[in-house]
Amino acid sequence: MRRLAGLLAVCALLAGCGLDAAYKLPFDVGPGSIRPVPALHGVSITVGSKNFTEQILLGYIAEVALTAAGADVQDMTNIQGSPSARQALEVGDIDLYWEYTGTSWINFQQQTVPIPDERAQYDAVKKADAERFGIAWLDYSPVNDKYALATTREFADKYKLRTMSDMVALLKKDPSLGTMCMESEFISRQDGLLGAEKTYGFNVPDRDIKTFGVGAIYATLAGGRTCNFGEVFTTDGRVLTLDLAVLEDDKKTFPQYNAAVTVRTEFLDRYPQLADVLEPVSAKLTNEVILELSVRIDGDGADPAVVARDWLVKEGFVTNPSA
Incomplete structure (x- = not known):
């Protein structure tokens, strides 16, 4: 009964993702260490995310960074659930979103035994997704949202x-x-x-x-x-x-969930500069950073897009023209 209920819920979400409209960032972004990239200038890139705080924040971090690089970014964050976000990527409704290694390994690769080492889990997922689904993984971040x-x-x-x-x-x-x-x-x-x-x-x-x-x-x-x-x-x-x-997961039932940007392989082949823009940002993200930024959103009620921009400004990746 429990599994059936879950499947019915996924079906309902797939039918009601709302993937029929995209929006732009509500503010301007200037270059910092992320400089305009000629190959990305004016390229339409739709960024998605799942529907919880960290994912929405990560989505906006990618959007702000890509905007500074000159891309024409469309916001489609807040998709309901992992299956819906993944389907949106596979069919081209979105071009990239942040996924977690454990989620792909268990849910999309249908594996039952997680790999305890972070790097080994990432390598296995990256290889399997490329071979089976044509999905590429950029370098994984230290963020491990278990x-x-x-x-x-x-x-x-x-x-x-x-x-x-x-x-x-x-x-x-x-x-x-x-x-x-x-x-x-x-x-x-x-x-x-x-x-x-x-x-x-x-x-x-x-x-x-x-x-x-x-x-x-x-x-x-x-x-x-x-x-x-x-x-x-x-x-x-x-x-x-x-x-x-x-509660400590002392028997380690929950897999590693390092966050990384996922993108269709054919899209990354067309625009390999995506990795140059996003991987340095990913490397700066840690659990401590995500916790701090999430408190601003959930505790202080700050706009996730603004929180994402302000962090990227603080780290020198972008500038705020209105400041």
Whole structure:
């Protein structure tokens, strides 16, 4: 039942992606260390992203950088879910977006065993995507946005929870405490709840799973009433602002999720300069940077596009003509 629900949700998302309009950045961008690239001048490049804070931020970082290089960038961030974003890339509705190595390995390559080493996981995904799907990966970034389960600090302290094994031991003693807030995609993914249940030897009944959108999980979990545990991303700023306790994945069920720009091979072959523009930016991104910028968006309510521009200005990649 759980897998069927997940598939139905994906079908609904594919039918309602809204990939029929694109928008431009609401501000001007000047060159910094990213100089105008003649081969990219006026080239229409549509940048996509999935529908959560980090992805939208990464999408805008790519858009600002490419705009400084002279490309005619179209914004199509906030696509609902990994399958929809990937399909949009494959069929040409978007030209590039940031993907995660673990997501491609498990979801798109249909592998069941993650590769624990970051470089080896990236190399395997890059090779498989090029051979099977004609998708190229630019160099991966230090950003490693892994799935995790979290609870409130108060709940973790009360039951002395530090790891996922601690959580499983608690639920075996008292199954009534195993209420979970999760998004539908995570519930049905092999690199999500299904894989965690297999690795740690537990099962969450459907009645104990409360389904929310990604953004709503954090606030609902912090409220401490609807669920005791929830799905989070380790680089999400709300982990800090809401003081959530992230449980260590001590049996390493969740794969490596290094972020990298993915682009159709034929598009990259036409415009290899994309790598020259985006890879230096990617190399500067870290988990700490993403957490800091995400707090500005989710905690302070800042516009993700502005946050992306300001970071690129700070790092010297671009300039702000209006400053």
